[in-house]
Amino acid sequence: MSSGHAAKTPGKLSESLGERKSRRIGWLLTGPAQALLLFIVVFPTIVTVYVSLTLWTPLDGQPWTQAYRWFAWFDNYVEIFHDAKLFSALGRTLFMVAIAVALEFALGFGLALLFVDRFRFRPIYYTLILMPMMVVPAVAGYMFLMLFQSTGPINQIISAVSGQTFDPTWLANERLAVSAVITAEVWQWTPMVFLILLAGLMSVPEDQVKAARLLGANELQILRRISIPRIKVVIAIALGIRLIEGLKLFDIMYIMTRGGPGVATETLSLYIYKRTYGDLEWAYVSALGLTIVLAMSLVALCLLELAKRRGRQRPAGV
Amino acid sequence: MTESSKSKSELQLNRRHLMTGAAALALGATAPGNPLLGLSPAYAAGLAPGMTGGPINIEGAERYQYNATLSEGRAIEGIKKLQAAGAAPKKLTLLYVASCVPQLVNPPPGGGESVKETWERETGIQLDVVGTEAGEIWKKVLQDVTTGDGSYDIYTHSWNNIGDLVSAKGALNLDSFVAKYQPDWGDPERGTPTPQIRELLYKYNGSNYAASLDGDFVAWQYRKDLMTDEGHRKNFRSKFGYDIPDQPATWDEIDNLSEYFHGQGVGHANLLGPFWGLSNFYARFASMKAPNNYWLDEDANPTLTTPEGIKAAEAHVRSVKWTSKDNLTWGWAEQYGAMANLQASMAMTFTNMAGINDKLKDGKPATPLYGKLAAWKPVGTKIGDRHVRRSVIYFNVSASVAAKSKSPEAAYLFLQYISSTRTFNRICGNPVGGCDPFQLANLADPIVRSNVHEYMIEPIRETIARAVPSINFAGQAALDNALDENLQAALTGKVTAAQAMKDTEQAWKKIIARRRDETVAAIRAQRSAWPTIVD
Numbered sequence: 106m107s108s109g110h111a112a113k114t115p116g117k118l119s120e121s122l123g124e125r126k127s128r129r130i131g132w133l134l135t136g137p138a139q140a141l142l143l144f145i146v147v148f149p150t151i152v153t154v155y156v157s158l159t160l161w162t163p164l165d166g167q168p169w170t171q172a173y174r175w176f177a178w179f180d181n182y183v184e185i186f187h188d189a190k191l192f193s194a195l196g197r198t199l200f201m202v203a204i205a206v207a208l209e210f211a212l213g214f215g216l217a218l219l220f221v222d223r224f225r226f227r228p229i230y231y232t233l234i235l236m237p238m239m240v241v242p243a244v245a246g247y248m249f250l251m252l253f254q255s256t257g258p259i260n261q262i263i264s265a266v267s268g269q270t271f272d273p274t275w276l277a278n279e280r281l282a283v284s285a286v287i288t289a290e291v292w293q294w295t296p297m298v299f300l301i302l303l304a305g306l307m308s309v310p311e312d313q314v315k316a317a318r319l320l321g322a323n324e325l326q327i328l329r330r331i332s333i334p335r336i337k338v339v340i341a342i343a344l345g346i347r348l349i350e351g352l353k354l355f356d357i358m359y360i361m362t363r364g365g366p367g368v369a370t371e372t373l374s375l376y377i378y379k380r381t382y383g384d385l386e387w388a389y390v391s392a393l394g395l396t397i398v399l400a401m402s403l404v405a406l407c408l409l410e411l412a413k414r415r416g417r418q419r420p421a422g423v
Numbered sequence: 424m425t426e427s428s429k430s431k432s433e434l435q436l437n438r439r440h441l442m443t444g445a446a447a448l449a450l451g452a453t454a455p456g457n458p459l460l461g462l463s464p465a466y467a468a469g470l471a472p473g474m475t476g477g478p479i480n481i482e483g484a485e486r487y488q489y490n491a492t493l494s495e496g497r498a499i500e501g502i503k504k505l506q507a508a509g510a511a512p513k514k515l516t517l518l519y520v521a522s523c524v525p526q527l528v529n530p531p532p533g534g535g536e537s538v539k540e541t542w543e544r545e546t547g548i549q550l551d552v553v554g555t556e557a558g559e560i561w562k563k564v565l566q567d568v569t570t571g572d573g574s575y576d577i578y579t580h581s582w583n584n585i586g587d588l589v590s591a592k593g594a595l596n597l598d599s600f601v602a603k604y605q606p607d608w609g610d611p612e613r614g615t616p617t618p619q620i621r622e623l624l625y626k627y628n629g630s631n632y633a634a635s636l637d638g639d640f641v642a643w644q645y646r647k648d649l650m651t652d653e654g655h656r657k658n659f660r661s662k663f664g665y666d667i668p669d670q671p672a673t674w675d676e677i678d679n680l681s682e683y684f685h686g687q688g689v690g691h692a693n694l695l696g697p698f699w700g701l702s703n704f705y706a707r708f709a710s711m712k713a714p715n716n717y718w719l720d721e722d723a724n725p726t727l728t729t730p731e732g733i734k735a736a737e738a739h740v741r742s743v744k745w746t747s748k749d750n751l752t753w754g755w756a757e758q759y760g761a762m763a764n765l766q767a768s769m770a771m772t773f774t775n776m777a778g779i780n781d782k783l784k785d786g787k788p789a790t791p792l793y794g795k796l797a798a799w800k801p802v803g804t805k806i807g808d809r810h811v812r813r814s815v816i817y818f819n820v821s822a823s824v825a826a827k828s829k830s831p832e833a834a835y836l837f838l839q840y841i842s843s844t845r846t847f848n849r850i851c852g853n854p855v856g857g858c859d860p861f862q863l864a865n866l867a868d869p870i871v872r873s874n875v876h877e878y879m880i881e882p883i884r885e886t887i888a889r890a891v892p893s894i895n896f897a898g899q900a901a902l903d904n905a906l907d908e909n910l911q912a913a914l915t916g917k918v919t920a921a922q923a924m925k926d927t928e929q930a931w932k933k934i935i936a937r938r939r940d941e942t943v944a945a946i947r948a949q950r951s952a953w954p955t956i957v958d
Binding site (some may be wrong): 107162163164165166167246250254255256272274276277278279361362363364365366367368369379382383384385386 | 561562565568569571587590591592679696697744747749750751752897898900901903904908911912914917934936937940
């Protein structure tokens with residue numbers, strides 16, 4: 106009864122108020138949200154596009170509205186493709202993200218498998234494991250800055266365990282600095298991967314697992330044939346979130362190394378930050394920001410298209 | 424009126440005012456709360472004869488009091504005139520370096536009134552102090568300037584940012600206010616130690632744009648317990664063939680000392696890492712020629728790849744061997760910590776390190792460094808029979824009136840008030856913050872001297888006289904970043920020092936090309952502010 110009544114109501118309203126009036130009400134109701142969207146998305150995008158087509162910087166002593174005085178068409182976009190430092194930063198970021206996300210996934214998945222079953226003090230361990238994720242990244246950065254000093258706790262513990270002096274300068278050595286920041290990143294974000302994957306594993310139907318066991322499947326087989334296929338989407342979400350977040354790596358690097366030594370840990374975000382507040386090249390940074398958004402959108406589109414195709418190829422019922 | 428002649432007339436006026444002040448005080452005693460005096464009886468009772476304002480309930484209050492003939496008094500009078508004309512604000516907002524905020528808002532150790540309280544009591548204008556970490560403050564300034572937000576009446580920033588701030592039209596030209604209210608910044612008896620420093624700290628391109636609230640002239644501080652130790656002296660002599668000098672003359676001697684003491688586990692703590700490490704490089708670089716080795720010639724061409732430039736860079740990079748392995752990750756806080764914990768033998772650093780580390784706390788040494796510190800005057804290079812000793816001014820908390828301030832005159836008057844010698848004595852005499860003394864009055868004030876330590880006073884004077892400006896013209900941040908990045912590459916062995924200078928020079932040329940004329944004008948205007956002292 107109610108559904109039939111609900112189906113009729115819009116029609117009645119439309120008839121009584123008229124099509125035009127109904128549309129006006131629609132505009133009225135969605136207007137604030139559209140205005141807000143216009144203000145927070147469309148307007149900044151237009152400003153960014155406009156500034157990116159100029160050579161304006163705040164040092165020119167004119168507001169951005171006057172940026173047209175330094176109009177330069179696509180000079181900034183051309184410069185992007187000649188910016189060797191940008192591509193180095195991009196390469197470093199991808200390298201660090203790949204390693205960090207791989208480690209986070211391995212550790213997070215391992216921990217999630219352990220926590221699927223109930224055991225004594227599980228809630229306490231669970232809380233402890235989640236704690237790093239709740240630490241503000243800047244605080245985590247300071248913590249690891251202290252830990253990785255050559256006279257810091259990490260070297261002291263290794264020295265005590267090995268019985269030999271161990272005092273490498275983690276943050277002043279290019280390779281070690283990269284390892285140190287990846288360690289900090291993995292420490293902080295493994296809990297997030299763990300949390301997502303655990304939720305996925307908990308949702309695997311228990312009857313299927315039990316049935317597999319009754320049929321003689323071992324744990325590895327259950328994992329490969331039942332659990333992983335069932336949580337593929339969850340895995341993709343966890344990896345996707347971490348990859349996107351990883352590309353924005355900033356806080357920990359900024360606190361621990363400021364991108365150093367040299368530019369060994371300078372990520373894409375740090376590079377953009379330096380160009381923005383160090384070099385004050387805001388027009389170039391606008392062009393760079395837009396290019397990155399476009400590139401990321403293209404990648405996302407490709408991935409979506411790929412997912413769609415696979416969906417189409419998949420046999421029904423699977 | 425020049426500042427020099429103003430100072431003389433001030434002295435004459437002071438005497439006359441003392442007489443009228445005494446009479447006023449007598450009148451005040453018989454007519455308490457007389458509105459003509461503009462003072463409440465409780466405060467009037469605490470003012471020295473002839474003084475009309477200033478703190479009354481703090482140690483040595485009379486040294487910080489003023490009347491209308493003195494810089495602070497003129498600022499207060501100016502505010503009162505604005506108030507009478509209805510042109511004064513109810514509130515001023517100051518963006519201030521967080522580490523310096525306590526010196527402004529906290530009472531002195533013996534109790535009493537803070538500088539902020541005195542200002543608010545005398546003017547009725549509330550002061551809203553927004554503290555921001557030193558490394559972040561430029562971002563906030565720039566955001567306010569570019570958005571036209573006008574959130575602040577006064578910005579504090581690094582002295583190096585002045586050129587960028589002026590170029591971005593974020594700072595107000597203060598020339599007319601300076602002429603009108605005559606601050607005592609360059610007073611030959613109380614202000615900056617030399618006229619060059621007055622030019623350097625307060626002016627950009629020949630005009631007044633800032634007031635200095637700091638004295639970041641990096642000075643040598645060392646462990647006297649090590650340098651006077653007989654065992655070390657003997658070993659050093661046998662290694663290098665000369666005694667540990669009471670006062671090192673050259674960078675080579677510093678390098679020898681660093682090498683020797685590094686072998687003893689306590690090398691130098693001169694900063695080499697990003698940002699703060701530039702001060703060390705600049706000081707070394709500047710002393711390579713007489714009277715100065717300039718970063719850029721008068722046509723804004725970089726001089727980094729000259730033989731002197733490369734030699735300075737090589738020596739700077741070499742010095743990484745004689746310091747803590749973690750040095751490249753240090754800022755000044757870690758450097759102070761290394762000195763405090765006796766992990767280093769010497770450091771060229773900001774002068775408040777002595778006050779922070781070498782002190783008693785609750786009757787006990789605050790750090791293991793207590794009683795072991797002393798200071799040298801700058802070191803340099805011997806060029807023929809000339810000896811060029813140089814330090815550098817780097818960072819240095821400076822303040823400008825925001826171009827978008829709705830009350831620029833009141834904002835300027837506040838700035839004049841806190842940067843004038845009597846009130847700045849109160850600020851840098853309060854040992855709870857990071858503003859370093861630099862005015863002659865500061866170096867003569869007993870409380871400041873006691874905080875900074877007597878052994879620092881003469882070296883500070885010598886250091887200021889020999890300090891060169893680091894880069895402060897438009898494009899400074901980009902220029903410093905380029906140098907920083909390449910020096911870090913050299914310090915970590917990725918490129919040679921010579922290559923680092925070559926790469927930096929290329930980057931500098933590109934940055935300068937953007938506003939060459941402006942840069943040339945700024946360089947030429949600043950040349951007269953470089954030190955000419957050659958020992």
